[in-house]
Amino acid sequence: MTVLDVLPIVVIWAAALWHAPKLAGPLWQRWMPVGLLALALCLTIRLDPVSDWISERTGMPNLAVLLKHSLAVVVTGAWLEWALLLRATDEPAHRLLRVTSVLRWTTLAGLLVTYLRVPDSANAEFFAGQGHDPAAARHELVFTLYLAVTGLLAARVFWHKSRLARDPAVVWGTRLLATAFVLTPGYGLGRLVALTAYATGHTAPGAFNTTRLSWPFGAVSVLLIVAGVSIPGFVTLSRTWIARRRLRRLRTLWTLVVPAIPDTVLPTPPDARTDPLGLGTTHLRLVRRVVEIRDGMLALRRYADPDLCERLRADLEGRGLTDPDLELATVAAWTILTADALHNGRTPQRVVAPPPRPPKANLDAEAQRLVDIASALRRPRTGACVEAIREATADTVGRPPAREDAPPAA
Incomplete structure (x- = not known):
């Protein structure tokens, strides 16, 4: 047998095994797996x-x-x-x-x-x-x-x-x-x-x-x-590999934003055995994670100070950061401090703070932007800026300062 004889057999068997789970689907979805299996058997035997x-x-x-x-x-x-x-x-x-x-x-x-x-x-x-x-x-x-x-x-x-x-x-x-x-x-x-x-x-x-x-x-x-x-x-495999890398890199940002706003968690996708279209794929998991992070960041605006972005940007500029790293570090620090304010029991504000940057309409561009923000979370300058803002907004015992309209302590 020559290469031209062996290569189609290998490709057909791979495609047949790939489509084999669809045998449990509707009748029209069974044609392709049955045909592939029959041809693979005829070529092999x-x-x-x-x-x-x-x-x-x-x-x-x-x-x-x-x-x-x-x-x-x-x-x-x-x-x-x-x-x-x-x-x-x-x-x-x-x-x-x-x-x-x-x-x-x-x-x-x-x-x-x-x-x-x-x-x-x-x-x-x-x-x-x-x-x-x-x-x-x-x-x-x-x-x-x-x-x-x-x-x-x-x-x-x-x-x-x-x-x-x-x-x-x-x-x-x-x-x-x-x-x-x-x-x-x-x-x-x-x-x-x-x-x-x-x-x-x-x-x-x-x-x-x-x-x-x-x-x-x-x-x-x-x-x-x-x-x-x-x-x-091959293109699908490469995109799956890229999606898996983005999923791993977005884990830090997801654990910071989504647990603070549980309402942004999307429903769990159906099981693969009852899902002949393959909805439980890596690409869908990436879409869910991007949507959950983006919705969580939009919901965090109600717990942020209106002037927080300007203060963070001025501090990071003083540390030598320039665009586009300056913008990413600003968003990362803003997310950390706003999530901290929510965990510390801050009530939603009537005046909603402006977002650091509006989300992108393109899914790939938005996913890459969130990956860059997640990378900025781990940078030393971002951590130093967050600590400086925390020290500036905390009192001598380390608690957030009292609100001006709060009643005096007894």
Whole structure:
């Protein structure tokens, strides 16, 4: 086996295991895992012993070939319908679903007719020169014609998805998949050219090797499919790794802000076993943490002094900080002191203090900004500024000074 034989098997098995939990989901979500598992089994298990065993048991030498191609027709039709169902809200998708259903059953009927009605001696000399069994080659020609049509339909679906997608990785991945399925008709074109050339008398048996004619199309198609599937996968893995790093770095800021304002904690996401869309992912955890921290910081404004930001900024400027480090350190120190005021029992103020900086609308930018604030919490200058402000606002016994409108002590 060559690399081109092993690599698709590995990729298909990985995708099948990745989608295996969806087998417990609705019916339309089961098509893709079932198709992937069936194809992975067909590619992994050697079919020659299976074909010989079926032939010996049934006494029908070509029954295994018929079953193999019928299974392939069902599997490819399931993939195409699964892809179409992802955008089944528009009328063109429903029309394509009806077309693929009719095409699948017509192809299965054609395979059965060629198996029952066409004699085994037809084109035996040609197929023997090509190194194929006559009945097996007839079934393969019918299947490759079906594969060509479904490939063009799948190419149309993936190209439409690339135009609707916003993620560049998904756009290029679906475009590569569309290009790969456009090349699938060339897989059967080589066999049709060889058959037509011999039938018209332009060449002798065996002069055309159908494998050599179809191999370039199949090899390029396999490489494009692997690339189209791998690009979004690698991008997803890299984004997951970045999200995990941000989650770890935001833990300090989260433990400072969210426990002080428990109402900002979002509901726990559903369990993965009852969540076929994968909502309990690292990306969703990052979104929840960013939203909780941002809402907590907005809620802390009611417990901050109106002039706290100016005092912190002036102190940090005196310590030699400049923008953008000055702004991040100001927000970090403001968060620490405001959370301290809440823990010390300070009541909400009528005049809400202005926030250090309004939140960003972009999730990635807001997450990175909060990560930078969390990093500023651990800087020595930020800690020194916080201690200086605490000493300036505390009395001789270390308690916050009494409010001016408070009644005199007895």
